[in-house]
Amino acid sequence: MTGKKSFRTGLFPLIAATGALGLALTLSVNAHGEKEPDRWWAPGEGRVFPASLDYDNGHGTLRTLLVGGPMETRGHPFFEPLGPTGRACVTCHQPSDAMSLSVESVQRQWQRTGGKDPLFAAYDGSNCPTLPQDKAESHSLLLQRGLIRIERPWPVRSFNGKPVTPDFRIEVLRDPNGCNSGPHYGPEAGRISVYRRPRPVANMKYLLAVGFPFDPKQGYALPLDPDSGLPQSGNLMADNRSGSLRLQMEDAASSHLQMLKRLTPQQRKRLEDFELRIFTAQQFSKTGGAVDTGGAKAGPARLRDSQAGALGSIGEPVWSEFAGWEKISPEEAAKLTPQQLAFRQSVARGARVFREKTFLITDSAGINSRVGFGNPVRNSCVFCHNMTQMGNDVAPGQVDLGTTTLPFADPWNDLPLFRITCLGRPHPHYGRVIHTYDPGFALTSGRCEDVGKITLQSMRGLSARAPYFSNGLARDLRGVVDYYERRYSIGYTEQEKQDLVNLMSVL
Incomplete structure (x- = not known):
């Protein structure tokens, strides 16, 4: 996989890279010659969130739109530190990173x-x-x-x-970080630690959209939102532990913000209102220009104005x-x-390769099991990334790609390794x-x-996160293509690989 070496050489170019990033912070001028706002949104700083906000990245410019904006963030629960650690939601969901968190931002x-x-x-965060906690090595998974x-x-x-x-037993075979063994961590202590990327909290109407009244991957009816009684999409969390926005907010508030009290109804309402009004996507390509010109109809405005769930x-x-x-x-x-x-x-x-290049999908639970497709099944990338405008899955549910x-x-060797033994x-x-490394769902x-x-996940704003x-x-984006090539022996040509990378860079 392209770039594999860089994950295994300690804190590699951390000093050199962050030195260059520090210079970029001083300059703060984007590709269009305009002054760019500080990339990092610190909790409680009280900035105004504009109706349109641009940040450059390696492939061009990401644009974030706030319907009904601009919005004062002072006092807003997404931007204010609500727990004892000084964290806020925005800490791990940065506007410059498509409302997620990039390694570049972490290192900076x-x-x-x-x-x-x-x-x-x-x-x-360690x-x-x-x-x-004062050593970079203790935060290597976040930094790298x-x-x-x-x-x-x-x-x-x-x-x-x-x-x-x-219906399975879990054992810890390797615990390089110490959070799956000892008196306070691990299965014996009733706690299992896994390590995951923060998921974006933008374009939420697509993540909440339900395309089917049942889960075709599991073969049963969708769970219902305990508040509204409506079917849950299952697209919010990596392991689907929280099916609604309220449950997701409460999970994040107690775990990542370490709040001692529950979110109030007013706080939940303001959080939900903000997340439903924010749309983000790549707006400008360094090589190709604006993605909504010359016959293209992409960008965050298209997401804002389109129907979700098609x-x-x-x-x-x-x-x-x-x-x-x-x-x-x-x-x-x-x-x-x-x-x-x-x-x-x-x-x-x-885009054509993504839709039309078929290959054999094999041994992938959620695809080749319990849904009647068979093993293997021949299809293309859109078999799972099938929602228009977004590229996430209209058919809710989780899939094992082997990642x-x-x-x-x-x-x-830097992640915990578990042995799962099926009991049934x-x-x-x-x-x-x-x-x-992660039992997932x-x-x-x-x-x-x-x-x-x-x-x-959705595929929007990839260049920023x-x-x-x-x-x-x-x-990087080439690493995504290389993984699928390796996993399913697709047979992409070099031209097709580059075409897919260029496509993903403008989403």
Whole structure:
């Protein structure tokens, strides 16, 4: 995988990289020659969130739109520190990072604050609270892969706190960070630690959209929101431990903000209102130009104005926003540089490859099991990334792509390694014994067949929030393509790989 070495050489170019980033902070001028606002939103600083906010990244410019903006953030629960550590929601959901958190931002903030920012709080911003917190090595998973420690109860408990009897046994084979063993951590202590990327909290109407009245991956009716009684999409959390916005907010407030009291109804309402009004996507490509010109119809305004939840095979094809870049008229081509023309045509080809290049999908729970598709099944990327405008899954539910489970995941030695033993039926693809860095959805459902399943993410704003996959497995966009190539032996040509990278860079 491209870039694999950089995850395994300690804090690699941290000093050099953050030194360069510090210079960028001083300059604070974007690609258009305009003064760029400070990239890091600190809790409680009281900035006004504008109606439109641009930040540059390696591939171009991300734009975030706030419907009804601008908005005063002073006193707003998303931007104010609500717990004792000085953290706020915005700490891990930065506007410059598509309302997620990039490794680039993490490293910059470590350099700026000497590791004193609330982001690096011991309880989940370090590899384990028992480590010396003033050392960068104790925060290596966050600094190198953008991973936050997630603590799950063991045995499994449902979202309402009721115990679930799992049909598997979990053992810790390796614990490099100390948070899965000893008197206070690990299965014996009733706590299991896994490490995951923060998920974006923008474009929420798409994440909440429900395309089916049942879960075709599990074969049963969707769970209902305990407040509204409506079906839950299952697309909010990596392990689906919180199916509604209220449950997600309460989970984050108690775990990541360490709030001693519950969010008030007024705070929840303001948080939900903000998250439902914010849309973010790449707006400008360094090579191809604006993504809403020359026949393309992409960008955050398209997300803001489009219907959520449409299946690509029924509505507009997925990434048809770029169809206008496929056949560019001579008059339009004359306005472009050769590089712009070639890049736009590459993006359009990438959209076609994404939809039309089929391959055999094998041994992937949630796809090849319990849904009648068979093993293998031949399809393309849109089989799972099928929601128009967004690229997440209209059919709710979790899928095991192998990103956290051996033999498909990279053999990293800095993550805990668990041995799962199925007590009832064996796993449909791994057998009775499974080795994994993160059991995923199984820590919510208690079912061995769900080991390794992770909720698919949306594909918007990718350029602003590297690395990718739930555990930061892919350092860059090429790493995403390389992983799928390796996992499913797709047979992409070099041109197709670059076309897919160019497509993802403008989403």
